[in-house]
Amino acid sequence: MGYEIRGGRFEGRSLVVGGGEVFDRIDGGAEFQDCELKIVPTPRQRMNFEAQFSDCDVRATKPLSDGRFDDTRFERCRFKGQYKGCEFGPKFSGSKGSVRDCDFSEARLILSQFFDCSIDSQTWPDWPHIHLIFSEDLSWTEKLQDGDLPHVLSILLRLPRSTEVTQRSVVSIHLPSIGVDPEAAWPLLQDIPEIWFPSKANKPRQTAGLVTEAMTVARANAERREVSVRRLAIFHALHRAWIRSVHRLSFDLIELVVDCSFLKDRVSDAPGVLRVRLLEGTVHLRSSDDVREVDGALDRFMVMGAAEEDNLVVLKPHRKERGQILLSFRSSALVDEQGHPMEETAFLDVVRRYYGYD
Incomplete structure (x- = not known):
């Protein structure tokens, strides 16, 4: 039988979630202080716990995909493991979740999003991660949608953003994990203030010539992708x-x-x-x-x-x-x-x- 924790306060405990034959349930505003949370991802396990984790070590024992934590509160927690397409914090109005003063520097974040969150409120993993800063003003995304960014990033910036979703957020992306060569992409990213990583200010800037070369390569890649899409379209159909x-x-x-x-x-x-x-x-x-x-x-x-x-x-x-x-x-x-x-x-x-x- 899995966990069924409804409320209460726990200190110094070790908790394994998702490893049993049935799903684990944690709700009722349970509080965990200085605990270890091991996440064993399984299709049956719901991750959105109505609970607070403070000063805890959180580790995904294997890649966690599409985990939703919009009712879970994390404060001063340290994260390890791989998180792909995960969401932290209050995605919608009325969600109870939050993520504050946490350390993700040893985690791998692949297209994971942090709602109601700012760059200076967490410790983020460095290059080749990048972090996209979204706010109510999305004019910067509109300017870049038809530019020379890597294809995956261009698609991300074109995605419609519902007005029902919390507008302030950070999207974290480990570039190699989405098929982007970080150093080839760097000349295209270096002058976009809304694309950030901790050591960005100290990373050597590329010359105008290398930027132009990178843009030429990006356009050629885009043209090849377009040819490939057209060639495959009928067979996908x-x-x-x-x-x-x-x-x-x-x-x-x-x-x-x-x-x-x-x-x-x-x-x-x-x-x-x-x-x-x-x-x-x-x-x-x-x-x-x-x-x-x-x-x-x-x-x-x-x-x-x-x-x-x-x-x-x-x-x-x-x-x-x-x-x-x-x-x-x-x-x-x-x-x-x-x-x-x-x-x-x-x-x-x-x-x-x-x-x-x-």
């Missing part, structure tokens, strides 16, 4: 569709016959069969011990994902033993079941309507 067969129509044209009749369950004008034609294409099936070219019928291959790998598009199946389909091509085109050309945007619209996005 084939999620849950069956590839029935592959045929070579001519020396430089290959056709995939795709059964997407499930779309008709919700979208009456959806095509039951879609033909994906690949110019200068090849199609191979990769299994655990073999790679062979495909020409003819395929045995029950449902598309469950798509990714790029060394200029190939890799289609991932619903069952691992089916192998992976490797596509190489210069361009693609769609043909409906009547043999008429179909615009990619028209098919993407069908998929959006199926999933209720329109």
Whole structure:
């Protein structure tokens, strides 16, 4: 049986949360002083305790994702471990949580957010962490949304911010953990006062030439990402569709016959069969011990994902033993079941309507 603590005061205790067969419950304004809190993340364990932890050591024994602590109060606590997508402090009006004078310098924070919090109210982990300072005035984010920041940061700044959410906050990001090369990004970050880390003032600034070079690289990366997104879009849209067969129509044209009749369950004008034609294409099936070219019928291959790998598009199946389909091509085109050309945007619209996005 797990903990069920309702109120009370505890000093010098060691508490393990999440390690049992059932979830642990701590509420009723329980107070913990000079205690050790070990968090063992499990899907069943709710983290938002209605309690206060003062002068405690808090450690996630393995990466904690999406932990919500908006009703939990932390004061002068020391944090260790990895916290990804976690939220601390009062996210909404009426939330009871807070985080004050805590030490996160030995923690790894990956896109974690601290509400009603200022930079000078905690001890933060240093570079290659960065900390984004949000307030009621978001004009700085609007100026940077279409700039030359790393892609992940640009997306973060574009996210809508609900007026129901506490506006003052800090978002902490360990750059390598989100795929950003810190030193390559530094020239783009050095002049943005709202992007901070403890040693920023002492970090050598890059010259105008290096800043320009970094901006050029960032733009080239953005263009490559855009090409990749367009190239993969149609294959992402084939999620849950069956590839029935592959045929070579001519020396430089290959056709995939795709059964997407499930779309008709919700979208009456959806095509039951879609033909994906690949110019200068090849199609191979990769299994655990073999790679062979495909020409003819395929045995029950449902598309469950798509990714790029060394200029190939890799289609991932619903069952691992089916192998992976490797596509190489210069361009693609769609043909409906009547043999008429179909615009990619028209098919993407069908998929959006199926999933209720329109």
